Amino acid sequence: MSDELLVSGRAWVFGDGINTDDMYPGFAMRLPIDEAARHMFHASRPGWADLVQPGDIVVAGRNFGLGSSRPVPLLFQELGVAALVAEQFNSLFFRNCINYGLPAAAVPDATKLITEGDTVRLDFTDGSLCASGTVHPIAPLPELLRSVLAAGGLFPQLEAAGKLRPAGSGA
């Protein structure tokens, strides 16, 4: 198993109903990924991109990621965010994250169990989250998705299968 399935980092805690337009605003879609990432959470927490550190974990409440299919996980990865935890994910957003190789875990009461600044440890293999010295189960990923995550996302999988040329070699 890859290290992708074992993640430890400092938590940022957001509330319920954080949507994709907040994380990746429409005007930022005109920008290259590295510049777009500077505008994450522009509506709910402007300036956050200047505070987050590589390896940090983003925690949110219910209905996390309602909205668009825009590639929000690329922005998180640009900022070095190691994983997402939420009490409930929008299904489009959840599979979008896994498919880009960004670990995501559903944990009931996550925003109650985790305080901003806590160090959180996620183990996707045994299905556990450790925060403030206590261990909580996380919803297990179906094997299909675990294999995508272990490969680092769909792009590496497709490259390995010979269906996608290595990045930068295309038209």
Add this chain to the structure above:
Amino acid sequence: MPDALIQKVLGRASGGPAAVGEIVVCDVDLTALIDIQFAHDRLGDVVSVADPDRIAIVFDHAVPAPSVRDAESGRKARAFAAAHGIEKVFDVGRHGIVHQVLAEQGLARPGTVIACTDSHTCAAGAVGAAARGLGPAEILQIVCTGRTWYQVPPTLRYELSGRKHSWVNGKDIFLHIAGRYGEATGHAVEFGGPGLAELPMTDRRTIATQGAEIGADFTIFPSDQRCLDYVSAAAPGTELTPVWPDDDAAYAAVRQVDLSAVPPMVGRPGTVIDNTGPVDDLVGTRIDQAFIGSCANGQLADLEVAARIVKGHQVAPATRLIVTPASQRIYLAASRLGYLADLVEAGATVTNPTCGACFGYHMGTLAAGEVCITASTRNFKGRMGSADADVYMASPATVAASAIRGSISDVREFTGEAT
């Protein structure tokens, strides 16, 4: 086991049972690619596509290209089509918002599986397709393999009865549902009941499109005669396979909606989930901008009602009314029928078919402190421009009436049916 409608469609597509909670792997009948995803989605690295006849490329989000970057995306899209022999290309001039184009070209059909990297792909559920938005990486995978997976969701069923009033739009029906019953995260939303037969396809398309706003995995309607007639008109000569749920299917919930009791509704800024009300609650709220368009409400019927309401009136001073037909076909029809002339004469600006204003990309964006009422898809904070602007959501009729008054208004005052 008796199946809900989404189970029926996913079961057929996967060649086996589709029990709730199971992951099924399906052949995808149609994958739609859109202009902006060519900016950084690695489509240029694709070695070969699974089936060029099952791919469509639709120019909609940033057209005509408002920047060099968007122009480059268009160039990549055209090169991709040429390299892989894709013939279903709807380039600038033959374009429209992808979901409208799929409907009017007859590419969305009952019982099919449709994928597109736009969250309002659920629009095709109006014709009984299992259609949903998927992320760009996954769409690229489907382009390469022709297949994807779905976790079969439990279904919330809305049992429609009665007949809507003429001034009520699918938007009002959706806002009623979103306000009363809230989110549908992780569920399919199915419609049926005795009120369905009289519900026009344009209203079904609006409702299906808006399902994304309550977080539904799929929104889906059965293929009754009205639906089959609609698809047959768009795809003459195509053999269609109607899809219906089993009579004794199990649902997570069954909810009754009396269409005759739905008033004009307004969604308050931020989200439609548990956040809508009858127009009476908000009449008089000052607006700076009014927008009619998007995949949800840029249809010919939407332009027709807007034109009818503004005819003989003028858009209020200091208020902007922006109208975006959802496709070139609609633009042409609305032009020939005189709707565009009526709108422009009243002081509206009519734009090229595009997603632009709906997602705050390259036109119709809002300044801080401004208030907009929109018939488009989504009213998140910052969606249409500044995060300090407020976006209310309503039907095209309510938006048109509000543009005339310069404040949120009851369309019934314009139709002689004031309460």
